[in-house]
Amino acid sequence: MPAPGARPGHADLRVSNQDREQVVEHVKAAYAEGRFDKLEFDDRLERAMTARVHGDLMPIMHELYGSHPVRPMPYPPVTGRPMPGHHHNVRAQTGGDRLGAAAAHLLPLTGLLVIGPLIMLLAAGKTSPYIRKHAVEALNFQLTLLGATVLLAITFVGFVLMPVLWIGGVVLSVVGGVAALGEGDFRYPFTLRPVK
Incomplete structure (x- = not known):
């Protein structure tokens, strides 16, 4: 079943790496704001990284923002160091x-x-x-x-x-x-x- 606010047929479209990475950035930002704990963060991160279609990503965004539409988040600048306190979440690119x-x-x-x-x-x-x-x-x-x-x-x-x-x-x-x-x-x- 498509997530609320999804266009018909949109949920079955394949996601790109960029789609996954944008959702991952939203999840990281929400975790940094303290909106959920490490276990919830890991769960959402895992679901975002393994998403195959938009229908897999929509529930994650819905959990973060409800039914409000979200504008794409700009990519953060690439820096040599991970965010303080987030060393354990660093992934190999x-x-x-x-x-x-x-x-x-x-x-x-x-x-x-x-x-x-x-x-x-x-x-x-x-x-x-x-x-x-x-x-x-x-x-x-x-x-x-x-x-x-x-x-x-x-x-x-x-x-x-x-x-x-x-x-x-x-x-x-x-x-x-x-x-x-x-x-x-x-x-x-x-x-x-x-x-x-």
Whole structure:
């Protein structure tokens, strides 16, 4: 059944990426205004991103604005940083974003411990919020790991624990890389986060 105010037959028209993105922007704006909680935000975002026809998007807009017509919202300017407090909602725009984000987690395995994520942060972090989010997380983890290694090296018990720590670091880096490729969020456990 078409949404209220829909023209006959309009609900069955296929949506374009631009149609989806405009509804996503409306959903983000409503969430930023505090009009619904994280669970409701995720639900609407998921429905908007997977919409196939206008009939899928109309109920979302109706939930946001009732039966009042809404003028298309201008696209926000592309900035290097996501809106404050919205790091967890950042999505990869391209396959390149996913590869870059995965590289931020996996480069430390090549011996570029802190330098790998730092390179990704400086090279692509300004143009891709998704890469920036993952590079910052990987950088903070590598800094924490390095700090823990220095502190553990002082004691004999710590010296014995170091290999376990580093094996855990390798496993977590791989998991982070896979999560980034799959467009998922990933947060390392036991990590200090001096870099924001």
